[in-house]
């Protein structure tokens with residue numbers, strides 16, 4: 216789909232409504248354009264002293280009828296077009312959100328939140344304005360101009376006089392060609408600077424606690440100030456150019472009035488045209504100035520929205536880097552997992568995050584993964600969940616390459632509990648029953664008990680209905696982790712992955728949770744990633760990762776006997792515990 220196709224597709228699918236709206240506006244313009252003609256003929260009758268009370272009333276009523284008709288017709292046409300514009304905005308926002316949900320983590324890691332939000336806020340609005348104002352103003356301007364010219368001819372104004380008066384207006388297309396691309400470039404600069412500012416504001420607000428504890432408010436202010444300054448500078452550059460452009464248009468209109476006064480005045484004095492025709496001509500030229508300014512505005516709006524349309528189009532055409540093959544298989548149940556010679560580089564990264572990983576995870580077994588920070592533990596899980604696409608022929612579930620599985624079936628079979636499980640600003644119950652909003656309270660309570668957060672929750676004022684986040688309660692790090700763990704457990708998936716999900720929980724609680732998981736999780740395949748050996752020591756199999764490679768593996772006893780990194784880390788951590 217081309218950039219313009221996004222708009223064209225929408226307009227074409229609503230063409231009857233657009234057509235009706237355009238016809239209403241055209242009809243209103245024809246009525247409007249007859250006003251100067253009526254006033255011209257009124258002037259002529261006035262000059263000939265043929266006016267009677269009845270005629271004056273008739274003229275007044277005609278003007279009133281035209282005004283009312285204009286109001287109704289133009290108002291309805293504009294309303295229809297504005298409504299269609301709002302619908303476009305609504306549909307496009309939905310499409311953008313759907314696209315966001317299809318895109319992979321890699322896409323989001325490259326884009327700041329501010330930039331992503333500006334698609335919803337600035338870009339969609341700017342395109343909507345362009346189609347709403349664009350259609351209304353273009354129709355209005357074009358047909359008012361045409362109607363005025365036809366009416367001028369019908370009013371007995373000679374064609375040469377009309378053409379001479381209009382000559383100054385012929386410069387407009389040249390001005391448009393000159394100013395158009397320049398305004399567009401400056402407008403794009405402003406959009407980008409705005410996105411950077413939103414991003415910076417969001418980051419500073421998100422990190423406000425860190426900023427305060429490090430007492431670097433001045434630093435933060437000056438960094439934010441620089442982005443605001445940049446916007447001001449770029450906006451002024453844009454405003455300078457677009458003001459010059461917009462001011463030139465009325466100037467040309469005024470010039471055409473000067474010509475008409477000069478030539479039309481002489482022709483009136485020579486009685487070549489009537490005074491009424493001369494009055495009508497000046498009124499028409501004044502009337503034409505409005506549409507001319509509108510043309511300028513339309514062009515400016517179009518220029519402004521061009522960049523936005525391009526951005527929205529580029530986003531909607533973005534191909535997700537993790538996608539299903541056309542005949543993806545649905546995974547029925549996670550059983551044996553085989554990882555075969557898996558080497559993985561993050562996009563754009565020269566060093567591999569994982570090197571030649573060979574691993575068998577038998578159904579129903581618990582596998583522990585330990586390793587220093589940055590050793591590749593989370594990367595392994597991300598590949599298993601296809602957050603990033605693993606190379607072909609490296610990860611198999613039940614003998615099928617996971618790249619041949621449907622994403623939905625793969626992810627719904629696995630309950631993944633990350634270290635920093637995000638909690639939404641809603642109730643604790645909704646946060647836990649995230650994968651199934653209909654889950655009965657009993658199930659929510661059971662999983663909270665398994666995650667050892669139940670006792671905390673029942674002490675909150677509204678128990679499971681307690682609101683979290685901005686409008687509610689703030690949980691401690693450990694409480695957040697256990698709530699997120701309960702969210703994973705309620706899913707009742709065949710496979711559970713705990714990715715350092717108890718790092719903020721004290722050792723005693725951790726032992727309690729692991730004990731209950733061992734009891735209740737019988738038959739479930741479990742992957743426990745941890746820095747703490749205490750979390751994995753009871754696993755059936757433990758692997759030690761170091762710089763993306765498996766350096767040791769076996770049971771706790773075997774690894775202790777091997778006296779390698781695992782045994783050394785264990786002793787260090789045990790010592791630490793004894794010193795607490």
Ligand SMILES: Nc1ncnc2c1ncn2[C@@H]1O[C@H](COP(=O)(O)OP(=O)(O)OP(=O)(O)O)[C@@H](O)[C@H]1O
Pocket residue numbers: 324561562564568586587588589590591592593594595715
């Ligand atoms: N999105 C990414 N893009 C590029 N490199 C990444 C990305 N995520 C992780 N890495 C790199 O891959 C390597 C492994 O990271 P990973 O997050 O898997 O380590 P980890 O063992 O889980 O660490 P931790 O215990 O601190 O969570 C690191 O060198 C990290 O810098």
